[in-house]
Amino acid sequence: MLKKYTVLFLTALMLLLFTAPAANAARLxxxxxxxxxxxxxxxxxxxxxxxxxxxxxxxxxxxxxxxxxxxxxxxxxxxxxxxxxxxxxxxxxxxxxxxxxxxxxxxEAAANGVVVHADSPIAAVKGWNKEYPNVLGSPDTVRGKTFVLTDISSAHYVLSTWLKVLGLQDSDISIRDMAQGLVVASLENHIGDGAALWAPQLYLALDKGGVLAADLKSCGKESxxxxxxxxxxxxxxxxxxxxxxxxxxxxxxxxxxxxxxxxxxxxxxxxxxxxxxxxxxxxxxxxxxxxxxxxxxxxxxxxxxxxxxxxxxxxxxxxxxxxxxxxxxxxxxxxxxxxxxxxxxxxxxxxxxxxxxxx
Structure with missing residues (x-):
């Protein structure tokens, strides 16, 4: 008789152990x-x-x-x-x-930036707009260039903000829309004159030899x-x-x-x-x-x-x-x-x- 009750007890205990997690999950x-x-x-x-x-x-x-x-x-x-x-x-x-x-x-104001090639004329001009002394580029070096980015994103925001600091707007450049992972690869293969990225892809682009032209922080913006x-x-x-x-x-x-x-x-x-x-x-x-x-x-x-x-x-x-x-x-x-x-x-x-x- 004792053996019978022991078996029943162990069976009930195991059933409880197996069903308790499912019951808890069901309540979530x-x-x-x-x-x-x-x-x-x-x-x-x-x-x-x-x-x-x-x-x-x-x-x-x-x-x-x-x-x-x-x-x-x-x-x-x-x-x-x-x-x-x-x-x-x-x-x-x-x-x-x-x-x-x-x-x-x-x-993330410091984690969204515009990156250009190290040998780009854009990288050779700093502080064109005196109110933003750490921003690279000028209207003449940027106008007509091609930039790659992910559309409807903070990366697009930093690019447009940078252009405004330089007295330009989106219509003054060409923009190619692509996923962030492809943006880094495009920049590395010199597809486009620059790119707008968010972190951590931003750092990958910089580590591959890119130069930071601007981030939102240097353009005086929060993000x-x-x-x-x-x-x-x-x-x-x-x-x-x-x-x-x-x-x-x-x-x-x-x-x-x-x-x-x-x-x-x-x-x-x-x-x-x-x-x-x-x-x-x-x-x-x-x-x-x-x-x-x-x-x-x-x-x-x-x-x-x-x-x-x-x-x-x-x-x-x-x-x-x-x-x-x-x-x-x-x-x-x-x-x-x-x-x-x-x-x-x-x-x-x-x-x-x-x-x-x-x-």
Whole structure:
């Protein structure tokens, strides 16, 4: 009799062990998200590695895309409800895809740049515009040249900003659109006179002999990446949206509390395992240095709408105005630049200061 009960007990115990994980997984809310291989993605990947999404009752899926434009193209299929992207696709997404910014990823002003060949006449002229002494090039050396970049991206923004510093605009040059990986190869093979890139591809181009003509920082601009949401989904699921942000800010809080060097090996593993790219430690140190992470309290202030349009709204609107002046927006979109709600403080306000939420 004792043997019989022992067998029954062991059977029940094994059944419990096998079914418990499945039951726990079933209680998690699936959250599909979309990202490019950038620093803000590392923070979400790091949070996922720590299983902080499960602590919040979520199963965050981190899907990889090549650019913000590619992420937007997938939006209509329902492939994601939250994403990380640069300011330019955030604007286009807001205008055309019902997307809204809910948090800042990172400040990447020093991580987007225009690179030219070392023997280019552009590299021989420095400080043509006295207000920007570290910017290379002049109207005569740049006009009529060909530049390769990924369209509707922060790389395009830095190129257009650089041209404006030189008194030029997009129509004064030729632009060839291609994926960032191909941009580096094109520059190396002298296809085009220069290129606009975001990190870490920017550093690869520089390591291959390119010269930095300008980055957004040297042109006097800030450039944030954003965490965006499908507006309809976020409004219908404010608690899930708050949990998603809480998971992200747990990674931000952990990162800001330690030396960046502590994260170097994890950052390298992120690129190798998630993005399939093996970068050396020196390159990754540069990348970490050139990305500024903003704490929750600072971001809540930037998103605050209690006194009218938030600082984030104003920043995004300024970039929208800039691209509108270049003819990149339709007449209808131009008419909505000053009134569009590019961001919302509704969700970031729900993130608790102690970064702890009930499941």
């Amino acid at each position: 809310v699936r959250v599909p998200t979309a990202w490019v291989d950038e620093f803000e993605t590392f923070l979400m990947w790091y949070a996922k590695e720590k299983k902080w999404d499960r602590d919040a009752g979520l199963d965050i899926e981190i899907q990889q895309y090549n650019s913000g434009a590619e992420i937007l193209n997938a939006h209509s299929t329902g492939a994601w409800v939250y994403a990380g992207m640069g300011v330019v696709p955030s604007i286009i997404g807001n205008m055309r895809n019902n997307v809204i910014a809910i948090a800042i990823g990172v400040d 944030y990446t954003y965490l965006v949401a499908d507006k309809t989904y976020a409004n219908a699921n404010p608690e899930i949206t708050a949990k998603f942000l809480t998971v992200y800010f747990r990674a931000v809080d952990d990162y800001l509390s330690k030396s960046p060097e502590v994260f170097l090996q994890d950052y390298r593993r992120f690129y190798l395992e998630w993005a399939g790219k093996d970068y050396d430690e020196d390159l990754l140190r540069r990348d970490i240095k050139n990305h500024q992470v903003l704490a929750l309290a600072e971001q809540q202030n930037l998103f605050d709408e209690t006194k009218g349009r938030s600082e984030v709204q104003k920043d995004i609107e300024a970039v929208a105005q800039f691209f509108g002046s270049l003819g990149r927006l339709s007449k209808d979109e131009l008419s909505r630049i000053n009134t569009s709600a590019y961001s919302s403080d509704k969700f970031i306000k729900l993130v608790p200061p102690n970064l702890k939420l009930k499941k």
